[in-house]
Amino acid sequence: MDRPSPEQLLARIDAEAPKTSGHLKIFFGAAPGVGKTCAMLDAAAEQKKSGVDVVIGWLETHGRVDTEARAQGFERLPPREVQHRGILLREFDLDAAIFRKPELLLVDELPHENAPGSRHERRWQDIRDLIEAGIDVYTTLNVQHVESLNDVVAQITGVNVRETVPDAVIDQADTIEVIDLPPEELLRRLRSGKVYETTQAVRAEQGFFRMASLNALRELALRRTAERVDAEVLALRHQDGVSEHWATAERLVVAVGPSPASADLVRAASRMAGRLHAPWVAVAVELEGPALSTQTSAKLAAHLQLAEQLGGESLVVRSDSVVTGVIGVARARNATKILVGRPTHPWWKDRMFGSLVDQLIRAAEGIDVTVTTGERRGPESGPPPSKPQPIPWADGALAVSSLTVAIGVGVFARTWLTLADQAMLLLFAVVITATRATRRTALLTTVAAVAAVNWFFVPPFYTFAVADTRNLFTFLVMLVIGAIVSQLTIRVREQAEAARRREERTAILYALSRDLSASMDVKGIAQSAAAHLPGSTIWRVNGAELERVAGVALPDRELAIAKWALEHHRPAGAGTDTLPSAGFRYLPLTGTRGCIGIIGVPVPIDPLWNDLLAVLVANVTTTLERALLAEEAEAVRVGLEAEQTRTNLLSAVSHDLRTPLTSITGAATAALHDHTLSDQDRNSLLETIRDESDRLHRLISGLLELTRLEGALTAHKEWVPIDEVIASAVDRARETLGCGRFVVHLPQQVTVVPLDPVLTDQLIYNLLENAVRYAPEGPIEVQVAMDEDRLRVEVIDHGPGLPPGAETLVFERFWRDADGRRTHGTGLGLAIAKAIVRVQRGEIWAKNRLDTPEQVQGAVFGFSLPIEKLPPEPP
Amino acid sequence: MNSPLVLVIEDEPPVQRFLKTGLETQHYQVKQATTAKEGETMAIQYVPDAILLDLGLPDRDGIEVVRSIRAWSHIPIIVLSARGLERHKVEALDAGADDYLTKPFGFPELLARIRAAIRRNARPESGPEFELRGLRIDFEARRVTINGSEIHLTPTEYKLLSVLVRHAGKVVTHKQLLEAVWGPKSASQQPHIRVYMAHLRRKLEEGGEHWFSTEVGVGYRFTIE
Structure with missing residues (x-):
């Protein structure tokens, strides 16, 4: 097959991109000053000329005159002004841009970090929102801001760049245009003051703008773009089913830890995966044993997040060793390569405790293990070094007091005790300390104990001098025993602690899944989930809106963040990239059919919950989805039943509707066509028309009712x-x-009852009509009585009574006996009466009045309605 | 005397046809409009003696037509509406319509309503006394007698009665009654009006005469026929 031309290729991408979202074009350069902004403005001018609605959202001119000149004639959005610590900052106004909604928006400097309090932390997130809002965006980017190249650039230039852009953002751009300028030309421009003003220029030339650096950067930029084009072509072939399936060929697993080197390792993995076109997973192994400190887990989490930003997948597994954990994941994911960092500890540790890399290589049968350099270059980037651990005063106090008691006893009972006894006493103090204190304190206590034995109990007393050299051996043995015993004690304690925590987690998860499975409906599930996370709020997705099903109502601002999370299917709020100043963290509940809800968890989140949160969300999602499916199934079932009822009704109705219509049509045509009719006959026909229309009207009204x-x-x-x-x-x-013939018996007092007046009027009327129809003679009595909490109304007639067995049948639709058909009943009156009573939660009945078992006196139709609360006081 | 002029605002041709034929045989002059706009213009142009207004017009809500005509005139308006839309009737009456008829209706019923409405409109504001079928109300002395024997009413009952009697033959909605008896902003009294009405009826209708009719979900009418 012929290789498709770039034009075809672009056209294809264009054609396949969803029409609703905007397109992103990145003007990509190797260094500041190559002319990205100018190129962007030129391209925009070109677009404007062809009638596109172009607006400048943000422009960094750096005081460059030619750039400023090019920007003339464009509409420019005014910047958003933010007060931060007394300084007035100007920022790109995202909301204004979305509101203005031009066809094409220019936003310079993709990697820019927004002022605190902005909607997003970073400008690339703003741009992502713009694209999603359907706005085409032009932006600029330098190679040193590309996340996966960050470390390489730092090595080349010696400058660490903090503002980076995830590779995924760059890969998702629809077009990348490389703005290339030979380094000699760039340097010339720099010297002539076209890039920076002169003082800055001198400094810049020493650092960033060295010839060698520029060449290297240029190469990087070109290669990054070439890789992308490569990938596009491959993707195209892949799509056409021509090429081999490289996607399944390689899979990469990278083991990360909390050490700073891991960030570089993750970047290296991303680059390698990019070259191999392989999916990759960053794995952190959480060891059985003591929990990681907050700082350590934060670092680890940052590395995992970095991996996700770079397009990888992140995973935390619990295992008893790093090797087992990593190999487990690699096997489970069918990985072909494992990437680990070069060890940074001294060689002798490997000799003593065994080398992790060696173990990994041995265990990874059939999987390549690649060791990359974990060396750091330049100054530490990323978060500042962790603060020193607080001094554990309580531990110290325990150590000092237990040692003092042991020494006291030893000195007091010196005459009865040997040196061995005294040493034992002090070791006892060490073990006591170890039951509570940290490892470091325990080791220090051991050393102190040995020193104390020397000072107090080894002659000459109260000096560190040692008369008998054999005692030195005693000290050594004591030191070793102390160290081992205290470390073992601590380990036992930690294991107990870990077991307790595991138990706690298990208990929570058990309680959660028990509660969730006990809840039947969406609301119940949401409420029991919210009960497990106090203060949280859960919404379900209802069309494009959020409907709160559990927890407290939140202010609009917070709700807007929850909606953002829904629209973008990404977590938002506290602890995320988007609006981190929020009071809650909003996690989308993403099920098999997309986002079905949002949970808002108040911060700070209990550390215990940190890793449980994901489990909770997954659990709630599954259960909620089940309930939603059940709800849908129920709706379908109800719909089918209603359909069935409708069908039955229609077939019954069609007959009853046609009968009066037949009479009307017949009578009307007879009256029209026969001019010889007598007045009497004509009147008779007109009466038929009137009566039958009336019947038709009653029938239709009844059906509607x-x-x-x-x-x-x-x-x-x-x-x-x-x-x-x-x-x-x-x-x-x-x-x-x-x-x-009506006789009404009302209670003595005017009685006020709660009922629907319109419906109840209809109800009583229907009973009266029924009585009139079926009891042609005798009074029709209406008996109204108040029981304690019920209103009873009975319509009593003196007619022939009900046919046997009809007591419940009479309330069926279209049930009529022979008399009913004769008297043109609709067969709906009593069915409507029953429905009205049901709507008001009352009861309805029909029976015969019997004087003696054989003698029917007439029929009684009655109903009762509940009276729930006291009537209001009259004024 | 000229025969009275009735303006029919209705968009259904068959209904227009039978109304025109029927009314003309009963010696009414009939003008016809099929949209709200046309109806309003013709009301100004002809100043009819009564207006029959369908609520379901194609261009505008009939209630707005009631309001705009009421802004300048007291021409009796009889509203025609479909069954089951009690809310619409109440709105139309509150907006100033005089009466309503639920479709479908019989022609004699319509004629009776038109006659009553025109008569009511022609009658001057009620005088100091009212008398009908033995019921006598002396508005100055606030005295109510039936066949000569005095009926003792509470002040509220008397007020209710006088409001209904002053609008005799016409439906008075719950809201209109509330405002007339307790003044504006008295919506919370809504349940009580019914209790007073029940007492009033018991006192006046003991002799078997029917003075009031209840228009369920709408209001009350003092019946004159």
């Missing part, structure tokens, strides 16, 4: 005198049914 009642309708309860509801229903029945 039922649909409403069976849907999400909730009763709108109000305190209403029962008189009023009864009166309105009876009045209406009297009017519309033309029936005056």
